[in-house]
Amino acid sequence: MKLVIDHNSSIPLYLQVEELLRKLIAMPEYQNGKMLPNEVEMANELGISRNTLRQATNKLVYEGLLFRKKGVGTIVTRPVDSKAKNWMSFTQEMGSKGIQVVNYDINLTWVNPSKRVAEFFGVSENSKVLRMERLRGSKDGTFVYFVSYFHPRTGLTGTEDFSRPLYEILQNDYAVIAKLSKEEITAVAADRILAKKLNMKTGEPILRRKRFVFDPGRRPIEFNLGYYRSDSIVYTVESERE
Amino acid sequence: MKLVIDHNSSIPLYLQVEELLRKLIAMPEYQNGKMLPNEVEMANELGISRNTLRQATNKLVYEGLLFRKKGVGTIVTRPVDSKAKNWMSFTQEMGSKGIQVVNYDINLTWVNPSKRVAEFFGVSENSKVLRMERLRGSKDGTFVYFVSYFHPRTGLTGTEDFSRPLYEILQNDYAVIAKLSKEEITAVAADRILAKKLNMKTGEPILRRKRFVFDPGRRPIEFNLGYYRSDSIVYTVESERE
C-alpha cells in the first residue's frame, strides 16, 4: 500500500495519518499481530515528523487497535472501539495482596462448545474450542478455586508458561487484548465433583462466575467458568454512576 | 495548591503531571466547568515544556475529565460516567425487564450497628442507625430476595413511600446522592430464618451481597446487605479496562 498524504490539505496531517493507519491495519496483511513499519522509517516515507506520526498512532493505541512494545515495534492487535477501566485477572488480584497463587492442576483439551459458548464465539457446536481447566489456590491452602477457560482461535498451544497471568500471555505473545468483560455471578451448591476438587462437602455453597471476555473490537476472545469456595474468596465490585 | 513535581524521579514527568492534574480537578475549586490555568503558564510553573504538559492533559481529555476549547482554555467537565453504567437499584433493574416488584414486608427500626458498619459510617457501635428490612419479590413468586438497608444520618423517617426506588427517595427528598458503590459478593448457605423468608430449604446456596454506598464526596451514606435466591437472580457485572 502506498503511503501518501496531502500536505496542502486543510485537514491536519495527524488526522490524515490516523485515517490512513485505520485503513492500513484493516487490511489482511496487517491483521492479527503483525508489526507496523517502524516509526522513523514511516515518518520519512510520509514526509512528516516522528512526533506527528506518534500523535496519529497514539489515538489508535488508546483505542486498543495498536499497542507498542518498547525496543520491538508497534503491533496491530485487532480492530475498533474503546472506553475505560477496571478488573484484573485473579493472579494479579491475589498478587497485589501478597498472596502467592499456585496452579495445582492444569488440563488442556479440545472440546465441543456448549450451545451458549458456541453462540458466544460464533462457531458451530460441532467445532472444537480449546478448554483449559485450572485448579488454583494459595500455597497454604486457605483458598481454592477451579476455572475452565474456553478459547477459540487465539493460537494458544498449551506449551506456554501458565504461571504468568493469562491476559499477559495473550497480550504479549499473541497480541490479543482483553478489554471488555461481562460476568454473571450466581450461588450454586457443590456437586460431588466440584466438592472434591475444592475440598469441601457436597451441597455447600459455591460462587459461580461466568465471564465473557471481549477484545477492543468487541470480538469474543474468551469464555470462562469459575467456581470459588466462598468461605475464602469474596468477589468485589466497584462502580460509579453519573 | 502548590504545583510541584520531582524532576529527578524515575517516574516520567508526564505521568507525574497526570496524577497531579487528577488530584487538582478533584478539588472543590475546580469542580464543574472551572478553567485550568493556561498551558504556557502552567508549564512554566511546573518547570516542564508545554508539550509534556499536553501529553499529560491528553489522557484526561481522552477520558472526558477535561475538554479543551481552542482560544479559550481547558475546562474541567462534570464527572460523567467514568466507570460502569452499571448498577441501578433493584426496582429499576427489574422494572426495566418488565417484571413487577412487590414489597412483601417492610420493617423499620433503630439498631446498633455492627463493628464493620459502625466503622464504615464513622460512628460508635453504641450509636443507633436506621435499619430498613425489605422482603421483596415478583408478583408471580418466581423470585424473592431480602435486603437490610442501614442508614446513619440521612433523615429518613420511615413514613416515606417505599414503593419508589430508594435512591430516588434519598435524592429527591433528602438531597442525598448515591454515587459510588463497593460491593462484596459471596455464596452462603441459607440458615433457618433466611430459608423461611425466601421460601427455600435450609442449607441451599444463597447469593449474599454487601454493598457500601458513597455520595459524590465519598461520604458513606448507606450500607446494605442483600440475600438473593440464586436460582432466580443472576448478578451481572460489566467492566472495561484500559
Add this chain to the structure above:
DNA sequence: ATTTAAAATATGTTCATACATTTGGACATC
C-alpha cells in the same frame, strides 16, 4: 557449544521553537 558483551534497533520521554486557528474583548464606527 555456551555464555557474555556489545551493538543495532525500536519505542519512550522531553525539550525548544514556530506558526496556525479560534475566541473574546476593546474600540471605533455607523
Add this chain to the structure above:
DNA sequence: GATGTCCAAATGTATGAACATATTTTAAAT
C-alpha cells in the same frame, strides 16, 4: 445600540533534535 475591525490570549498543529530504555541480534570470549 448594533456592527465591524483588530488585537491579545489560548489551544492546535508541526518540526527537529537529543537522549533514555527495552529488546533483539550479533559478535566475541570462554
